[in-house]
Amino acid sequence: NLYRIKQTRADTTVLGLISKPVGHSKSPLLHNAALKSAGVNAVYVPFLVDDLPSFLKAFSCPDFAGFSVGIPHKVTAITCCDEVDPIAKCIGAVNTIVRRSSDGKLVGYNTDYVGAISAIEDGIRGLIGNHAIELPLAGRLFVVMGAGGAGKALAYGAKEKGARVIIANRTYDKAKELANLVGGDALLLTDLESFHPEKGMVLANTTSLGMQPNVNETPLAKSCLGHYDLVFDAVYTPKETRLLREAKESGVTVVTGVEMFIRQAMKQFDLFTGMPAPEEMMRDFVMTNI
Numbered sequence: 001n002l003y004r005i006k007q008t009r010a011d012t013t014v015l016g017l018i019s020k021p022v023g024h025s026k027s028p029l030l031h032n033a034a035l036k037s038a039g040v041n042a043v044y045v046p047f048l049v050d051d052l053p054s055f056l057k058a059f060s061c062p063d064f065a066g067f068s069v070g071i072p073h074k075v076t077a078i079t080c081c082d083e084v085d086p087i088a089k090c091i092g093a094v095n096t097i098v099r100r101s102s103d104g105k106l107v108g109y110n111t112d113y114v115g116a117i118s119a120i121e122d123g124i125r126g127l128i129g130n131h132a133i134e135l136p137l138a139g140r141l142f143v144v145m146g147a148g149g150a151g152k153a154l155a156y157g158a159k160e161k162g163a164r165v166i167i168a169n170r171t172y173d174k175a176k177e178l179a180n181l182v183g184g185d186a187l188l189l190t191d192l193e194s195f196h197p198e199k200g201m202v203l204a205n206t207t208s209l210g211m212q213p214n215v216n217e218t219p220l221a222k223s224c225l226g227h228y229d230l231v232f233d234a235v236y237t238p239k240e241t242r243l244l245r246e247a248k249e250s251g252v253t254v255v256t257g258v259e260m261f262i263r264q265a266m267k268q269f270d271l272f273t274g275m276p277a278p279e280e281m282m283r284d285f286v287m288t289n290i
C-alpha cells in the first residue's frame, strides 16, 4: 500500500529513489501521496543500489522515467547523465535524473539548491514587501556556514542569483577552496562573530550543528543574528533548530530546512511529471508525517 503497488498496471510509469541506505527515506511516502493526489499513473519505489551505472543500464526502458538520487550516488550521477543542468555540474552533485521522453536521454538536475534558494528568495521578497522583484538576492552579502556538499550547493545557487558570497567554515582551507571556486571570500567560522560589515546580509547554515540529537548546538551566537535580514538552516530535524529559534527571538526572518525539503520535492514532481506539484497537499503531508 505504501508504494501503491495495487495501482500499478502495464502502462504505469515507474519513478524511484536510488540510494544506499534507502529504507529511512520519507521520499517514497511523499511522492506516492502526491502522485495519487494529482491522479498521475505512476508509482515511486525505493531502490537499494550499489552500482549506479549498472542500475541505470539495467533499467533503461522508457517506463522507468525518473529517479531521485541519494547517498552515496549524487556525485557519480553526473557522469551517468547525457546532459546535466549547468549549476548542478558546478555543484558536482545530481539528486534528480529524468529520462527525456522525446529522445530517451538522461538529464540530471540538482533540486536541493533550487529548493533552498527559491525559499530564501521568497523570504526576502516577503521581507521587503516586493513580490515581483526578480532577483532579490542580487548584490546582497550571503554568508554560507559550512563548506561540504550542501555548502557548495548554497554558494553556487546564491552566486547564480547575483549575491556576493562569503564561506565561513571550521576548517579554513576548505572555506578558501570553495570561495575560490564560486568567486567569493572565506572566513573561519569562529571569526564570523566579529563579521558584520553591512546591513541586509543573509545567513545560511549548512553545517550539521543543531541537528538531532545535538539540538542544543548552534553555529553562531544569538548576539550576532540581529546583523542579518534573513537566516536559513538546511537542518530539518528538528523542524525548528536552535539557530532559527534564536534568530526569530532576535526579530529576524527565518527560512527552515523543512521548506527546502518541500520545495525540492515539488521541483522533482514537476520534473518527473511535467505538471505543477500539488503544493498544499505536499505541505500538509510533510508537516504531519515528516
Ligand code: ATR
Binding pocket: 145, 146, 147, 148, 149, 150, 151, 169, 170, 171, 174, 189, 206, 207, 208, 209
Ligand atoms: P554535507 O554534504 O551535508 O554538506 P559534509 O560534506 O560532511 O556534509 O559537510 C559538513 C560541514 O559541516 C563541513 O563544512 C564541516 O566543517 P569542516 O569542513 O571543518 O569539517 C561542518 N561541520 C561539521 N561538524 C561541525 C562542527 N562540530 N563544528 C563546525 N562545523 C562543523
